[in-house]
Amino acid sequence: MPLLKKINQVLIVLLVLLACLLLHSSLKFSTQPKKAYRQSHGLTADLPAEEVETDDVVPVIICASEERTGATMATINSIISNTDSSVFFYIVTLRDAVKIARRYIEKTKLKGIQYKILEFNPMVLRGKVKPDSSRPDLLHPVSSQFLLLNYVVSTYANQSAVSNASVSDTWNNLNCVLQLNFVRFYLPLLGISHRRVIYVDDDVIVQGDIKDLYNIKLKTGHAAAFASDCDLPFTHEMVRSIGMQTTYMGFLDYRKQEVKDLAINPNHCSFNPGVFVAEIKEWKKQKITKQLERWMEENFRQNIYSSAMAGGVATPPMLIVFHDKYTALDPLWHVRHLGWSPNARYAESFLQGAQLLHWNGPFKPWNDPAVHSDLWKRWFIPDPSGRFTLTRPGSDS
Template identity: 80%
Template sequence: MPLLKKINQVLVVLLVLLACLLLHISLKASSQPKKVYRQSHHFAAGSLPAAEAETDDVIPVIICASEERTGASMATINSIISNTDASVFFYIVTLRDAVKIARRYIERTMLKGIQYKILEFNPMVLRGKVKPDSSRPDLLHPLNFVRFYLPLLGISHRRAVYVDDDVIVQGDIKDLYGIKLKAGHAAAFASDCDLPSTHEMVRSVGMQTTYMGFLDYRKQEVKDLGINPNECSFNPGVFVADITEWRRQKITKQLEKWMEENFRQNIYSSAMAGGVATPPMLIVFHDRYTTLDPLWHVRHLGWSPDARYSESFLQGAHLLHWNGPFKPWNYPAVHWNLWERWFIPDPSGRFVVTRPDGDS
């Protein structure tokens, strides 16, 4: 009996120690920030990882590629490399289900010579920050929030260009990349109050171009910001980011703060003009961003299947953005011919372009 009692005591001690060890591991894990991405290196044949390193002649471009819109991302990439002689390095951010799709799209098409890295975004970092909204569920896709986490993507460059996947670049990307940011500014955006042609388009489709269109000014949290509701907004679908300054100012933490605030207080909604990814950017970068040349972000092409810009104006634009529900790979859409010239058919047949006659 004494021996059995001693064995039981030893077992109790071991169980206590094991419980303490498990508690320690759990607390340590919970104290660590969730990893934003998992990297998957896939470089073009003949290129070296060194091409990704910080150099003056390499332009880093960040673009997301969702499973259902990979073909759109590839059209954007094609338009960029076709209109520059600069060396461009693409950070292609996607979710786990589309990593192989994106890689195969590149390897089996004319894009196989590009320099790139595929990064798998971790949607768990958005837990407690984004709530479901049925009005425009497409705006809640996890990849819409990649732009909030640029310094955490493992990018080795001091600055980078971010572009949405419904963009076509007609100018030389090195001119956009080379913009001089004002001291203390972490990014450059296009103001929503820039070109007369844009104003006409905005009026015709009923788009909002002020903070009132993105924030709920009935909420005290919004009133306390002291931002004039009639002040011009900006579009975060295309921007140049100073990664070093972004990190220094803890921009990502600030953006997450407002995401969490909205999760609790509903201070903005995707039923309003800009969904849930634009309002935090508008708040954090208010009066703290450099303005892009408006021809480097001609937008609203996707807001109406009827409202059109003049062809001469679009020919002179450096970048076209089909923000809105009417995308150029679907029908109905406007100015889709300017997008389709850069489209590369999906070798797997997943991404299909629809046109008025029903042909794909």
């Protein structure tokens, strides 16, 4: 009998321990809705535990395509060279460029930066986006859940986790830069814990302190801050000289009923989404990503973008969703159009006072011809692999 009593006591203890384990697992599962949501969008959520929210860190999101990795590194170099603040870079790239980006950082003066490389998997685009037959430079999204980001740490140790499935030549030939264009729509799904982030394109040079941009005060209810295309007299002169559109008419097809129903004045000033500050909580609250996806899908069905579109394919949905719902940046924090003409130039004195320069357009500062490329070149770090080279007059590159 004593032995039987002891056995019963042991069994009771084991049952209590088992119940505690089950309760702990249940509570843990119930407190992870964000992880489940990201997984439902084809997103992994394995991020380092040390990545915590802090107001002392300025988080910057930037993309790095294989053919333009050197441009991304120049942007990063300009940012860290002009601030004393701690900056954390989230570098979003494609599978083939993960090692290239990491090597570029680790083998140059950038090896001391804080960063994480996030991989964009273009396989998810198959059957969901396609080049327009009349505008092959543009991509038209079909489905609402078309973006897949596989998170990898900078060491990229778990290479076997990436699918080896082949893709057709059609998908392989889609411009990498355009594939990455849509990353800015999905900021809350990047798995980062910051309340606010800065997004910048890779053809940007920062001359001011990035902390000042990060600290901009957004108006109540605004999820983002952009620079208006009607903000500076100097930009007006540049725009007139190259015949560029700076209104909604240049991005949306006002012959379509869906566009008319928006009741947006076609002469309303547009903005450029190549540089912006985003409040993640407000972005989630307003379901900005879902709104952007809706208009991407609408464009696939109805072709609502202008046939003479003045900017990138990512611009029209953002113009619609953020119409009259964004805070204006100081115009000196986004001096743009430097890449729209090989001849039209700003006054050097004006550019010296600019906080951020953007070579949006086809004439990039690492190629020839281009204007004001000397301001970009001072931040260029030679590619240790020799892949990314500058094209200059008389160069064979």
